[in-house]
Amino acid sequence: DQQVKQNSPSLSVQEGRISILNCDYTNSMFDYFLWYKKYPAEGPTFLISISSIKDKNEDGRFTVFLNKSAKHLSLHIVPSQPGDSAVYFCAAEFYNTDKLIFGTGTRLQVFP
Amino acid sequence: DVKVTQSSRYLVKRTGEKVFLECVQDMDHENMFWYRQDPGLGLRLIYFSYDVKMKEKGDIPEGYSVSREKKERFSLILESASTNQTSMYLCASSTRQGPEKLFFGSGTQLSVL
Numbered sequence: 001d002q003q004v005k006q007n008s009p010s011l012s013v014q015e016g017r018i019s020i021l022n023c024d025y026t027n028s029m030f031d032y033f034l035w036y037k038k039y040p041a042e043g044p045t046f047l048i049s050i051s052s053i054k055d056k057n058e059d060g061r062f063t064v065f066l067n068k069s070a071k072h073l074s075l076h077i078v079p080s081q082p083g084d085s086a087v088y089f090c091a092a093e094f095y096n097t098d099k100l101i102f103g104t105g106t107r108l109q110v111f112p
Numbered sequence: 113d114v115k116v117t118q119s120s121r122y123l124v125k126r127t128g129e130k131v132f133l134e135c136v137q138d139m140d141h142e143n144m145f146w147y148r149q150d151p152g153l154g155l156r157l158i159y160f161s162y163d164v165k166m167k168e169k170g171d172i173p174e175g176y177s178v179s180r181e182k183k184e185r186f187s188l189i190l191e192s193a194s195t196n197q198t199s200m201y202l203c204a205s206s207t208r209q210g211p212e213k214l215f216f217g218s219g220t221q222l223s224v225l
Binding site: 004006009032034036041042043044045046049089091093096098099100101102103104105 | 116121143145147152153154155156157160170202204206208211212213214215216217218219
């Protein structure tokens, strides 16, 4: 049973526009959520996170929104740049265990 | 900078072989993890360890075992490799502090023929 879902396997966005990546989860006990970015032949790297007590966290061009009632989070990238082209994984954690449950990933392509 | 090093980038093994995947981290992190990444399935947790000589099963431990004799080293063992274990294997470490949680190695692409 997939507890963390990313229903869009891929997304294509023009440079300068907004990219919106979505993630849904089923376990209401998750209390911390993260986004990781992965380039080919590299390990995932941390991008941004949000605690369940917040509904928004912003870091430069990246903003994560959390809607607990809908069990939904989204990552907004504005403006999108070609270097943002990568696979993005959302992940969820409970009780500060560092044991993360990952989604299936969304491949973002930003074209000129 | 945290560094998590996986000993091999690419590995090709035969069915039935015993396979060792090694991972070393240099930041004195207590926790270490092994994930595998497969297309359409994301990252799935195989085993993890919160301390030396300690191990816990993740979501897909069947066919795998682990060893953690030293704090900095966490080995994943495929006792008898099978073709369905062909995958990208990712090691990670963490310290339960800071927002980043996991620091990953570059991965080992294992092909079992």
